[in-house]
Amino acid sequence: MKPPFVIAVDGPAASGKGTIASRLAGAYDMPMLDSGLLYRAVGVLLARHGGDFDDVAAATQVARDLTAEMLTDPAFRTREAGEAASRVAIHPSVRLALRDMQQAFALRPDGAVIDGRDIGTVIAPAAPAKLYVTATPEVRAERRWKQLQGQGEAVSYEDILDDIRKRDARDGGRADSPMRPADDAVLLDTTEMTIDQATDAARRIVEAARARWELS
Numbered sequence: 001m002k003p004p005f006v007i008a009v010d011g012p013a014a015s016g017k018g019t020i021a022s023r024l025a026g027a028y029d030m031p032m033l034d035s036g037l038l039y040r041a042v043g044v045l046l047a048r049h050g051g052d053f054d055d056v057a058a059a060t061q062v063a064r065d066l067t068a069e070m071l072t073d074p075a076f077r078t079r080e081a082g083e084a085a086s087r088v089a090i091h092p093s094v095r096l097a098l099r100d101m102q103q104a105f106a107l108r109p110d111g112a113v114i115d116g117r118d119i120g121t122v123i124a125p126a127a128p129a130k131l132y133v134t135a136t137p138e139v140r141a142e143r144r145w146k147q148l149q150g151q152g153e154a155v156s157y158e159d160i161l162d163d164i165r166k167r168d169a170r171d172g173g174r175a176d177s178p179m180r181p182a183d184d185a186v187l188l189d190t191t192e193m194t195i196d197q198a199t200d201a202a203r204r205i206v207e208a209a210r211a212r213w214e215l216s
Contacts, residue, residue, distance in 0.1 A: 003126055005030075005111040005213055007206055008119035011133035012179060013082060013167055014140035014147075016190045016198050020133055021115035023199045024206060028113070033105045035116030035123070036085060038098050040076040041066055043084025053087035056094075063088075063097035079148055079155060079163070086167045089117070099123065117171070120182035128216075129209035131202055132181035135191040137164045 007024055011017040018034060025032035042063045043053065051058040075081060088094050099122070105112055106124040114123065120130035135143075141161035148155050171179040181187060186205045190198040 002213075002216065003128070004107065004109055005129070005210065006106050006124045006127035007111075007113040007129040007131070007209075008124050008127040008182070008185075009113065009115040009131050009133060009202075010117055010119050010121075010179075010181060010185065011115075011131075012117075012140065012171070013086075013164060014144040015133045015135050016143065016193075016195060017115045017131075017133040019195055020131070020188075020190075020199055020202045021113050024202060025113040027203060028111075028206075030111050030113050031105070031108060032113040032115075033102065035098075035102050035114060035119065037071055037076055038063075038066060038101065039085035039089045039094070040081040041071055041073070042094060042098070043086075043088045044073070044075050044081050045070075046088060047084055053084065056091050059088045059091055060093040060097050063094045066098070066101070068101070077151070079144075079153055079160075082144075083163060083167075086170055090170065095122075117179045120185050121180065125182065128213040129206045130182050130185035131188050131205055132185040133188045133190060133198070133202075135189060137161060137168065139191050140164055 009017045009021040021032055042059060046053065046059050046062045102114065102123045106114060120127055138161065141157060141164045145155060145157045145160045188198065188201055188205065
């Protein structure tokens with residue numbers, strides 16, 4: 001039986017992958033899962049209950065207890081939530097605890113769009129369409145800074161750039177890092193692109209993948 005048509009959108013923070021994934025989901029009328037939100041939720045809930053980000057057992061328990069109904073808290077969209085997500089996502093047991101929820105979403109018969117860090121490599125390695133969205137740290141920091149300003153957060157561009165660089169070092173500085181493109185992913189560098197241009201480029205990649213999937 002042909003597997004569902006899954007679009008895996010991976011990449012580092014503020015690369016544009018979330019917006020691209022959302023627009024692809026709308027264009028193809030497919031359900032979308034922002035896997036980064038799961039890690040943000042774990043980080044925020046752990047901190048909210050006085051937990052330590054380095055406490056692997058506590059972080060893993062929060063991940064095991066997480067449900068889809070708990071993901072609507074606006075606190076999961078803040079700058080602090082992004083930092084918390086990066087801190088708990090380094091624990092393999094946390095990633096393992098969240099894997100079932102993500103893989104179940106990837107098995108939806110009507111297909112799915114999922115964005116994150118390890119969708120094409122771990123969660124849905126058989127996904128017919130795989131994109132790895134990236135951009136320079138400076139451009140990503142500017143995007144995140146504007147996003148947070150729009151949410152009413154008083155932050156400086158310099159602080160956001162420092163956060164981005166620290167997260168890149170933490171996420172990509174390990175041999176077991178989840179932040180790497182799948183071997184068959186198409187690289188999409190959005191540094192010089194507007195979001196509309198990046199979305200158009202992503203749709204062309206998906207259309208090519210969809211044509212191959214339909215012929216398989």
